[in-house]
Amino acid sequence: MIDLRTPQSRRCRRVFVHDQAPDVTDLFAGLGGASTGLAEAGYRIRLAMNHDRIQVAAHQANHPDTVHLVEDINAYDKRSLPRTRILWGSPICTEISPAGGRRRNRGQLTLDGHTPGKFERTRATALDIIAATEVHRYDVILCENVVEFALDWALFDWWLSGMEILGYNFQIVCASSAHLGGGDNLLAPQHRDRLYIVFTRKGIPLPDLEVRPEAVCPGCGPVRARQVWRNPRRRKIGKWGVQYDYRCPNRECGHLILDPTVRPISEVIDWDRPGTRIGDGRPDRKVFTPYAESTRARVAAGLEKFGHAPHVAVLRRNTSPVAVTEAVPAVSAQGKHHALIVPNGRKGAVRTAAEPLTTVACKPHHSLVRPAPTVDDCTLRMLTPRELASAQRFPADYVLPDSSQEDQILGVGNAVSVNAARWLGERVLAVLA
Structure with a gap:
């Protein structure tokens, strides 16, 4: 169920018995890819918490046996969290994420992990992780963030030292979602560079976290x-x-x-969905509105580079077209950026394409384009939230938010790639057995 009562009215009413099962408290981000990946690895997700009612409702639909709370994690009394063996936390990263398009100034984050100014407090901060750990002394704490979290936060080493004082060893892993997995843990067809930190309580063997794609x-x-x-x-x-x-x-x-072997983005594209002719203008406007010159320039660059071969145009910042035989740039939470370009009449050819997507964002950035000799004669459509979720390696039947497309993409872009969470979970489970 989703418990919407205040912490004060709920405090101490729910009792969790700590046993030897690999149970997890997930201070999740987005749609909860960490919960899904850890569940695939054999963990029990006991409690999931986030500030966003829409994302929590979607998480609850996919994990009905998990207790769900809609809370401002930063303000939540950590003593009210359950005593689980594992804590997963994805501290807020909007202020330092490269997808945000903001200039980052080293040392400008505050103690709670925020930059001064207008940013709204949302999910867990880095200090919430250490606060929860001080109370519950988990066996293992797993954290995920953008690489800039370690490079740009002046207190990063201080934070690590605090966890060491509490009795933990730590290991840092940097890897792309396109390279983590193997076997039945399918790769995410998306280049998504992330930082993972695994804290293990001293006395527990260190897990093997060497990345070997x-x-x-x-x-x-x-x-x-x-x-x-x-x-x-x-x-x-x-x-x-x-x-x-x-x-x-x-x-x-x-x-x-x-270059590691990657999974093709073509595997998650619905090739039967039609696009619209670029020369006919944007289909989301009531009156004729031509595509922006920057969009047309990116499509033209793709045609020049790949001809009639399928490729992906990334409609953000200084990006280049990407062949569909490669991983695509990361999907972010900020919008649709990815446009898949496919020659007209060649639907069959693209089914063998072998490139992942770029990082999935929280707003629409990915679109599908069917190229022709000229930009105007190409057809284009944005990748759907379902396709973007698949690029994050969510299962095909994963329930997306029952609301707007913006909410769906926000949840997808903010989530942890499912395969990455499973990869970490499997290696940690080996030392907990």
Whole structure:
């Protein structure tokens, strides 16, 4: 059920018995990809909490056996949380996320993880994680955030030190959602660089968190690539292709730099959905409104680069078109940005495309374009919330918010990629057994 009473009226009325089951308190973000991934890994999601009634209702529809609370987590009395073995927290990251389009100033976050100014307090902050841990002393705490959380917050090391004082070891993992998984844990067809921090109570063995994605070496064949940092003297925090690469583990080839094998974005596209001709203007306007010149320029750039081959145009900032045989940029919570471009009359050809999506945002950014010799003759449609949810590796039957498309995309873009949460959960479970 969703408990909408105040903390004061509810306090101490619900008693949770702490047992040996791998149970979880999830201070979740978005639609709750962390809960879904951990449930797939074999955990029991005991309590899920978020400030957004719409997202909580959707989470409750997908996890009916979990207790749900609609609360301002920052103001919630942490003593009222259940005693579970695991805590998952996705501290608020809007202020430092690159998807926000804001200039970041190192050291400008306040103690509660916010920047001074107009930002609305929403989900958990970094200090809520440490406050809950001080009370409940979980076996394991899992945190997810953008990479900038560690690079731009001046108190990041202080925060880690606080967890160490409470009796925890920590491990930091930087990886893209496109590279975490394998087997029946399908990859997310989306490049989404994220920072994961795993705190384990001292005395518990450290889980194996080495990222070893599948790749094909031209000299050695299929391998499990190794994450190698470009500057070994600096802290291992950063993004793929910028601060680190993946290399072949074998000496015979000289440890070649490899691109991990990714899942094609074409797998989650509904190719039967029609688009509209760009020359006919935007379909969401009552009067003829041409597409913005920036949109037309991105479509033109894609046509010039890929011709009639399928590709994705990313309608935000300084982005380049991406072939559908690659991972697409991250889906954010800020809107639709991704436009899939497919030649007219070639629906069958794109079914073999092999690229993931870019980061899923919280607003519509992804669109589908069917190209033709000219920009005006191409057809375009934005990717649907269902397609974006699939790019986050949510199951096909996952219930989306029963409200506006904006709420659906907000939940998708703010969520943790399901495969990433499962990947972490499986490795932690191995040391808890």
